[in-house]
Amino acid sequence: METIEPRLTLAEFDALPDNGEWRELLDGRVLVNPSPLTDHQIAAGNLYTLLRAAREPDLPVFFAPFDYRPDDRTSLQPDVLVCRREDLGHRGLQRPPALAVEILSPSTRAQDLLRKRRVYEATGVDAYWIFEPEDAVLTVLELEDGRYVERTFKSDEVFLAQRPFSVRIVPEELLEL
Template sequence: MVYVETVEPGHFTLADLETLPDDGNRYEVVDGMLLVTPAPLPIHQTAVLELAVALRERCPEDLKVFVAPVDFRPTPTRSVQPDVLVCHRRHVGERTIEKPLVLAVEVLSQSTSLADRVLKRRLYEQAGVASYWIFDPAKEELTVLELDGDTYVERAVVIGKDSFEAELPFPVRIIPGDLVV
């Protein structure tokens, strides 16, 4: 196996992802930049699992719920792995998903907060992801963004035991405080 130490920063390709070690880190490529995220903490994984289960229970048959690591490759120079995603079943490829997602969810952690709030928001917006949820487990806060044209609009910020009645990607009730128990 060839490791990518020879690749200059800013010149990573999707093909380079195949040469990276299976070491518990999450590797993503955005326009030549390699993003490395360490293994998540238990509170993060608890929120990911609870969100995925809540979505899976209400998911219509034409859609599919995944948890990371699943590659979403909206362009030939971008590969990102939302913590939870929902897409059309017909868009699931053998190794990746390339068509716009119906929902991308990022669960914040200390090491990913800035990238999730700024970089990934922009990437998902540019990729035409219909809805983007950002969940902060420390605050038990869910921020819901939905595309309005080609720009995200904040639809809701829900905290603690308040409930969010989603319409996108499909009707589902989410209570942020229940995601971290």
């Protein structure tokens, strides 16, 4: 017999007791994420630092946990995000960030590559970057006519980002201590 997983609204999700777990809500389903691995944290910190140094004043940079809530059954926490200052709300963002970044981990790989990608594309997140620490590969997805166009940068290849602002990213440098 198959069990039906209950689907929550944001209000029900917000009412859950705070037990210290890192939780997200995707299509009404609660996702509990384990603590990130060392390479994940190094890459997220380095990427945050690069983006923060290059940012424009009206485009603040945040790191997880910081909620993007595109509908009443979804609350995602990209590892790093850039948004428009005027879009900030009390509980994070309801409007799409200019950039969402996910650092892949074995436990979240499928949801980052598939489920979150679909949500980000469908809700109009202009740029979505996915970093694979194991192979130092950065996948860059940018909206063109409502669909993501994908480019990949490996190891020492240089990505000169223009969205959401100009910044130089070299995948292998994201793993430097």
